[in-house]
Amino acid sequence: MKKMRRSERIVDLTRQFLENPHTLIPLTYFAECYQAAKSSISEDIVIVNEMFQSEGIGELVTSAGAAGGVKYIPAISIKEAKESMIKICQELSNNERLLPGGYLYMLDIIGTPKWLKTIGRMFASIFAKEEIDVIVTVETKGIPIAHATASYLNVPVLVANKDSKVTEGSVVTINYISGSTKRIQTMSLAKRALREGANVLIIDDFMKAGGTIKGMINLLQEFNAQIKGIGVFVEVDGAQEKLVEDYISLARLTEVDEKEKNIKVELGNYFKEG
Amino acid sequence: MKKMRRSERIVDLTRQFLENPHTLIPLTYFAECYQAAKSSISEDIVIVNEMFQSEGIGELVTSAGAAGGVKYIPAISIKEAKESMIKICQELSNNERLLPGGYLYMLDIIGTPKWLKTIGRMFASIFAKEEIDVIVTVETKGIPIAHATASYLNVPVLVANKDSKVTEGSVVTINYISGSTKRIQTMSLAKRALREGANVLIIDDFMKAGGTIKGMINLLQEFNAQIKGIGVFVEVDGAQEKLVEDYISLARLTEVDEKEKNIKVELGNYFKEG
Numbered sequence: 001m002k003k004m005r006r007s008e009r010i011v012d013l014t015r016q017f018l019e020n021p022h023t024l025i026p027l028t029y030f031a032e033c034y035q036a037a038k039s040s041i042s043e044d045i046v047i048v049n050e051m052f053q054s055e056g057i058g059e060l061v062t063s064a065g066a067a068g069g070v071k072y073i074p075a076i077s078i079k080e081a082k083e084s085m086i087k088i089c090q091e092l093s094n095n096e097r098l099l100p101g102g103y104l105y106m107l108d109i110i111g112t113p114k115w116l117k118t119i120g121r122m123f124a125s126i127f128a129k130e131e132i133d134v135i136v137t138v139e140t141k142g143i144p145i146a147h148a149t150a151s152y153l154n155v156p157v158l159v160a161n162k163d164s165k166v167t168e169g170s171v172v173t174i175n176y177i178s179g180s181t182k183r184i185q186t187m188s189l190a191k192r193a194l195r196e197g198a199n200v201l202i203i204d205d206f207m208k209a210g211g212t213i214k215g216m217i218n219l220l221q222e223f224n225a226q227i228k229g230i231g232v233f234v235e236v237d238g239a240q241e242k243l244v245e246d247y248i249s250l251a252r253l254t255e256v257d258e259k260e261k262n263i264k265v266e267l268g269n270y271f272k273e274g
Numbered sequence: 275m276k277k278m279r280r281s282e283r284i285v286d287l288t289r290q291f292l293e294n295p296h297t298l299i300p301l302t303y304f305a306e307c308y309q310a311a312k313s314s315i316s317e318d319i320v321i322v323n324e325m326f327q328s329e330g331i332g333e334l335v336t337s338a339g340a341a342g343g344v345k346y347i348p349a350i351s352i353k354e355a356k357e358s359m360i361k362i363c364q365e366l367s368n369n370e371r372l373l374p375g376g377y378l379y380m381l382d383i384i385g386t387p388k389w390l391k392t393i394g395r396m397f398a399s400i401f402a403k404e405e406i407d408v409i410v411t412v413e414t415k416g417i418p419i420a421h422a423t424a425s426y427l428n429v430p431v432l433v434a435n436k437d438s439k440v441t442e443g444s445v446v447t448i449n450y451i452s453g454s455t456k457r458i459q460t461m462s463l464a465k466r467a468l469r470e471g472a473n474v475l476i477i478d479d480f481m482k483a484g485g486t487i488k489g490m491i492n493l494l495q496e497f498n499a500q501i502k503g504i505g506v507f508v509e510v511d512g513a514q515e516k517l518v519e520d521y522i523s524l525a526r527l528t529e530v531d532e533k534e535k536n537i538k539v540e541l542g543n544y545f546k547e548g
Contacts, residue, residue, distance in 0.1 A: 007284050007318075011325035014288040019391070044281075051285035099443055107467060111430045116421065117293070140433065143417045147390070151425075156385045159414065169373055193381060 009034050009044050017048065017060060017072035021124075022154040026069040045070055056080055058125075074152045075125040076118075078271075084118045085267055089251050092234070092265040102256050103206070104234060104263070110144050110205060119250065120148025123203060123231045126248055126270065127153070130228040133198040134158055138187060138216055141205040145233055149203055160189045160219060172222045176215025187215045189223070200225045207232045210244035217244070235268060283308050283318050291322065291334065291346035295398075296428040300343035319344055330354055332399075348426045349399040350392075352545075358392045359541055363525050366508070366539040376530050377480070378508060378537070384418050384479060393524065394422025397477060397505045400522055400544065401427070404502040407472040408432055412461060412490055416478040419507055423477055434463045434493060446496045450489025461489045463497070474499045481506045484518035491518070509542060 004012075012034070016025065030041045049060040058075040062068070088109060097105040109115050123145070132153055137146035138160040150157045161171075163186055171188040178185050194200075202216050217227060230247035237254045249268030256263055278286075286308070290299065304315045323334040332349040336342070362383060371379040383389050397419070406427055411420035412434040424431045435445075437460055445462040452459050468474075476490050491501060504521035511528045523542030530537055 007281055007321050008325050010281050010284050011288050011322050012329060014285050015292060015326075015329065015331065018289060018292050047281050048285050051282050052289075055286060055289065057289065105443060105464075105466075107433070107464065108430070111424075111432060113421075113425045113428055113430070117425065139414045140417070140435075143414065144421045144431070147387075147418045147421055150385075151387045151391065154387055156382070156387070157418070158385060159381070161414075169379060190379075190381065192379075 004034050004036065006040070006044060009036060009041070010048060013041075013044055013048050017052075017070075020154070021058075021072050021074045021152050022128075024063070024069040024071045029069075073128055074121060075128060076121045081122050081125070082267065082271055085122075085250055085271065088115060088119075089265045089267060092251065093263060095261045095263055098256065098261055098263050102208070102236065102253075104253060104265070106141070106205065106234065110141060110233075116144055116148045119145055119233060120150075121152055122250060122270075123149040123201075123248075124152030126231065127201050127229045130201065131199055132201045132228055134194065135201045135203055136160060136189075136194075136216060136220065136225075137203045138162060138212060142203055145205055146203040149201070149231070153201075155201075158189060158193050160187045160216060162187055172219065174215060174219045174222065176218065177211050178215075185215075187212075187219050189219055194220075194223045194225065196224050198223070198225050199228045201228055202230045204231075205233045207235045207242075207244070207247070207249070208238070209240050210242045210247075213247070214243040232268075234265065278308050278310065280314070280318060283310060283315070284322060287315075287318055287322050291326075291344075294428070295332075295346050295348045295426050296402075298337070298343045298345045303343075347402055348395060349402060350395045355396050355399070356541065356545055359396075359524055359545065362389060362392075363539045363541060366525065367537060369535045369537055372530065372535055372537050376482070376510065376527075378527060378539070380415070380479065380508065384415060384507075390418055390422045393419055393507060394424075394426050396524060396544075397423040397475075397522075398426030400505065401475050401503045404475065405473055406475045406502055408468065409475045409477055410434060410463075410468075410490060410494065410499075411477045412436060412486060415480065419479055420477040423475070423505070427475075429475075432463060432467050434461050434490060436461055446493065448489060448493045448496065450485060450492065452485050452489075459489075461486075461493050463493055468494075468497045468499065470498050472497070472499050473502045475502055476504045478505075479507045481509045481516075481518070481521070481523070482512070483514050484516045484521075487521070488517040506542075508539065 027038050031038045053059050056077040058073050061071050132155050135146045135150050135157045146157045170191045173186050173188040175184050232249045234251045235249040237252045248270050251268045252266050254264050254266050301312050305312045327333050330351040332347050335345050406429050408430050409420045409424045410432045420431045444465045447460050447462040449458050506523045508525045509523040511526045522544050525542045526540050528538050528540050
């Protein structure tokens, strides 16, 4: 095999880290891969790490010893996150997006890879240090956001089903009251899906009073899960008390005038100063 | 600003291409970004392109002229696709995965980023040249696969809803018969979601007789959409005639013995020799 030049190794190193976030890769793996000395690989990694940090996309963390290696931790700078969310908020602050019941049409944002990846990176950056084992969301619109976040955190996604899906084997089911419908609904998670005591990150697309997320918390208690974080894309700012505390929102729907069809979407609590 | 070395430019070029697939980036953009001559950038791009191709992850395509630039087209070699799918098929060929009605428990595979990205890359590679404008799937388990594919093709995802969701504004609805339930169900797509005549790629997780995908085709006809491809993760091999032709499957459920609880999952029609 032809000996690889530094620039060639750097392409592959960059790719391997970007494609395998939160994954410990031993230096010996790269040394064998590229038929190069570990010292050369170490120098390559310094270059990649410095560029990742100056680009504001995260960092490479090295751990020494026999079980050591290098791990890419994705991140996004507050500045870049703010710039992206301001654009998204401007896009969302469109009266035509208002739906009956005070909901917001967001399918185009959530459905567009560029925006979805940015949102996923934001949540992955915010919760990077929480030692998350699994992300849980409830169907349907939270699913893409949960998976985008999962792709940067490198953890699996579990989707809680509403109103009894019969196709996943034995499930644990709880009742909850969705603020929107004000009626009792059910939420289920397959028994085989989640191990006892796992560290969970809850992700959802939209939160009014928090009844749905409260339902997820109650459901996860049945598995003795540890809720390490709650991330919401858009929350509704309202006089009504939230059923859930300690959540992070990226955007807030601050004004909804259903008669005049006037809406305003602003930055969420993640960007609150002080 | 400090002048960037080749190795530093190469990290950023690699990253920009991997993060922005199927996106034309002008050379002048890079030249300004890195304060470097276009000829240096061109040499960098040759290095990145050669590495991408030898890694089997796709290629950089250059177009000349005023509106020209470089575009990263993700791909996966048949060899790597086969190796990955064989592993997935072995994982799926587990009797405990058999669910009532002949369904397969696949949530753990679809929910794991590493497998999901591989499946998305496969579909994006297969349909790379079809000039896809949008990917359409139906809720719920096809959603992650559709988004994974979309992240590599850089196109939006539309999710058709089953049985009237009331929260997306005015919708187009059709009836269809799902092979599993053998009853009439409805499927809807928001009117504002899809423009007339768009090139569509249909993606779904599981196909028996194809009633659900046939429903999607009929629904899309209401928008005069052009169906450029149909991708199914797992199809069921069976005596019953499929309602849909011209689809690509990655895996096939070839044996289902519900009494003995015996199942076998093999490579799909994409890997058929000859």
